[in-house]
Amino acid sequence: MLRNSSFVLATATAFSSPTRPFCSGPGTRLRSRLSPHLSSCHPRVATASTAEMSLPFELLDEIFGYLDDRESLRTFSLVAKSWASPAQSRLFSSVIITEDNYQSWKDSISPTNKELLFHVRSLWYLVLLRIPGWNTHPIDDFFNYLPSFHRLQRLSLCSTSIKSDIPKRLEVFSAFRQTLSSLTLHTLILTWSTFVAVADYFPHVRDLEVSRPIWGIDYEQAPPLSRPLRGRLSIDMSSSLALQIFADRFSDLEVEYDELLILGNRISGPRPSTCTRYHQRIIDTCGKSLRRLRLGLPACTFRCIQDLVSIS
Amino acid sequence: MPPSDSPVEDPLTLVHCPALRRLEFLIAYPAKTQRAVISSVTSANFRTVLFLPDPKSDGLDVLGSHGVRRCLDNLMCGLVDKLRTLGHKHTLELEFRFESAKLDPDLDFRRFLPMFREKGRVRISNKLSGEVLDLVVRISFRGLYQVETSDLAP
Numbered sequence: 001m002l003r004n005s006s007f008v009l010a011t012a013t014a015f016s017s018p019t020r021p022f023c024s025g026p027g028t029r030l031r032s033r034l035s036p037h038l039s040s041c042h043p044r045v046a047t048a049s050t051a052e053m054s055l056p057f058e059l060l061d062e063i064f065g066y067l068d069d070r071e072s073l074r075t076f077s078l079v080a081k082s083w084a085s086p087a088q089s090r091l092f093s094s095v096i097i098t099e100d101n102y103q104s105w106k107d108s109i110s111p112t113n114k115e116l117l118f119h120v121r122s123l124w125y126l127v128l129l130r131i132p133g134w135n136t137h138p139i140d141d142f143f144n145y146l147p148s149f150h151r152l153q154r155l156s157l158c159s160t161s162i163k164s165d166i167p168k169r170l171e172v173f174s175a176f177r178q179t180l181s182s183l184t185l186h187t188l189i190l191t192w193s194t195f196v197a198v199a200d201y202f203p204h205v206r207d208l209e210v211s212r213p214i215w216g217i218d219y220e221q222a223p224p225l226s227r228p229l230r231g232r233l234s235i236d237m238s239s240s241l242a243l244q245i246f247a248d249r250f251s252d253l254e255v256e257y258d259e260l261l262i263l264g265n266r267i268s269g270p271r272p273s274t275c276t277r278y279h280q281r282i283i284d285t286c287g288k289s290l291r292r293l294r295l296g297l298p299a300c301t302f303r304c305i306q307d308l309v310s311i312s
Numbered sequence: 313m314p315p316s317d318s319p320v321e322d323p324l325t326l327v328h329c330p331a332l333r334r335l336e337f338l339i340a341y342p343a344k345t346q347r348a349v350i351s352s353v354t355s356a357n358f359r360t361v362l363f364l365p366d367p368k369s370d371g372l373d374v375l376g377s378h379g380v381r382r383c384l385d386n387l388m389c390g391l392v393d394k395l396r397t398l399g400h401k402h403t404l405e406l407e408f409r410f411e412s413a414k415l416d417p418d419l420d421f422r423r424f425l426p427m428f429r430e431k432g433r434v435r436i437s438n439k440l441s442g443e444v445l446d447l448v449v450r451i452s453f454r455g456l457y458q459v460e461t462s463d464l465a466p
Contacts, residue, residue, distance in 0.1 A: 292336070294336035
């Protein structure tokens with residue numbers, strides 16, 4: 001902490017101009033917080049306490065990039081108004097919401113706090129489908145926050161359900177429609193038409209992960225894709241039935257994936273060997289565009305051992 | 313769990329992937345099923361087969377087996393020969409990437425896949441430590457044979 005503080009001050013000294021007006025507020029607060037450390041610093045650093053601390057956002061952001069702990073970032077976000085934004089930019093760049101911190105998240109951050117939520121680039125929603133004692137579905141509340149994530153690049157929705165009416169109200173994702181590049185749907189209950197509508201809604205998603213989905217009954221036809229799905233697709237199915245549903249419907253889509261990752265060596269079902277047929281269908285659907293294929297085939301470990309015994 | 317020679321299973325085939333460049337397996341060594349997948353590659357752009365075993369496994373023990381090496385050698389040589397007839401002009405690379413295993417200095421990797429090393433390249437790497445062992449004897453490139461002596465010590 002001391003080393004980091006000294007570094008920030010030294011840098012601030014180097015970049016501040018003595019001819020510019022003195023910024024009393026931030027400087028005073030900074031002196032009071034760091035005065036125990038200043039006596040041991042370089043003389044130039046000590047004089048920085050009386051110099052102006054107003055630096056361009058980019059410089060502060062670069063300096064704060066050297067801080068390796070969140071506690072220091074929290075402290076610096078309180079030093080001055082001009083320090084708040086670059087510190088919060090780092091503090092909130094990646095947010096993980098679980099059922100443990102969801103209540104405090106709700107209590108401390110308003111869904112309309114766009115200034116703060118603007119900093120979030122990576123968001124993991126890991127809240128269970130239902131929280132004991134809650135009457136409402138937590139994701140319903142969480143969706144109120146979505147319009148404020150204007151710079152979101154990576155979204156992971158896990159262990160919840162996506163309602164089947166989402167295709168009719170996709171505008172809840174509109175704030176980050178153009179910025180999102182990575183989408184993970186993990187252990188979700190959703191229908192195929194919802195999946196297609198969501199995947200198609202984000203034109204710049206290059207990394208789509210569908211992991212252990214639970215396919216709901218679909219009362220709607222999947223909407224037509226506005227463009228072929230491109231980039232990297234990662235799938236990990238928990239059962240041969242989920243895989244079959246995915247493979248059957250996936251083959252009707254127009255896709256141009258150049259990377260395909262088929263994981264799922266924990267797949268369950270009475271005949272895991274039949275999964276090969278569905279994997280083949282998925283690979284053939286990607287066929288012409290496919291440049292990289294990663295396979296973690298079911299039961300491969302068992303077969304590998306048997307095979308080794310036979311040839312060694 | 314079915315036996316390895318279960319007759320119900322058709323292996324995956326990659327004949328419909330003409331642009332495929334890279335094939336990766338999350339295992340230390342290809343079993344019968346994965347060997348069939350590798351043999352089915354027909355892409356003229358194909359470059360790399362990569363094995364990424366479970367970080368907890370010690371796949372290097374497996375690679376120390378003479379039977380395993382011979383099997384891999386035949387598999388990769390067969391693939392190179394087939395791809396050459398299809399117009400493949402790239403150096404085919406076989407890579408084993410481990411996360412935790414130490415490269416055993418007593419294991420003589422210069423004897424590793426000798427036939428394939430005449431036609432391609434073998435790379436054994438440790439992801440965590442950055443250790444890389446490149447085993448290249450000759451690189452076949454556009455009909456020319458270039459002798460290399462880059463058997464790097466770990």
